[in-house]
Amino acid sequence: MTHKADKPPGISVIAVDRNYVPMMEVARRKAIRAVASGRAQVLNPANLDRSEDPCGAIYLIIFPHAQACSESKLLMGRLDRRVMRRDHYTCQYEGCHNRADTIDHIIPLCQGGRSTWQNLVACCLLCNQHKGGRTPEQAGMRLKKVPEGPRAHLFRRFEEILKDGSAA
Numbered sequence: 001m002t003h004k005a006d007k008p009p010g011i012s013v014i015a016v017d018r019n020y021v022p023m024m025e026v027a028r029r030k031a032i033r034a035v036a037s038g039r040a041q042v043l044n045p046a047n048l049d050r051s052e053d054p055c056g057a058i059y060l061i062i063f064p065h066a067q068a069c070s071e072s073k074l075l076m077g078r079l080d081r082r083v084m085r086r087d088h089y090t091c092q093y094e095g096c097h098n099r100a101d102t103i104d105h106i107i108p109l110c111q112g113g114r115s116t117w118q119n120l121v122a123c124c125l126l127c128n129q130h131k132g133g134r135t136p137e138q139a140g141m142r143l144k145k146v147p148e149g150p151r152a153h154l155f156r157r158f159e160e161i162l163k164d165g166s167a168a
């Protein structure tokens with residue numbers, strides 16, 4: 001089984017804004033509807049030209065009128081809740097399988113750490129108390145993975161599509 005197999009089918013079209021920056025993943029049906037209504041156009045991954053023939057497989061669509069999607073908009077809402085969701089409500093420190101009940105600043109606020117996607121992880125109370133006002137290195141703890149922003153997977157997939165497109 002490849003990692004593509006556990007993606008739900010129909011969520012594999014990436015919508016980009018007019019600067020070709022990935023905005024979101026859309027269901028295939030929605031993508032086709034957007035193209036049919038003229039709001040979006042199909043992109044050919046090989047050369048990023050707008051394709052006149054939308055009948056083949058669709059991987060990328062472009063919204064020519066979409067403004068660059070600002071990171072600040074994505075950060076709206078409760079960041080801590082969204083970090084919890086990103087981390088599947090599980091403590092992100094290695095060796096710990098507890099459900100997360102707190103949000104940890106990897107670099108603590110008292111050491112100049114900021115409240116960003118890359119500096120926040122879901123963490124259980126025990127690990128958080130153990131770590132205290134220290135960095136993971138100072139506390140001898142390690143993260144299971146490097147925390148990422150909400151669209152990191154989109155950029156990776158966008159690159160994959162382009163690579164496949166130019167190889168074909």
Ligand SMILES: [Zn+2]
Nearest residue numbers: 091096124127
């Ligand atoms: Zn923990």
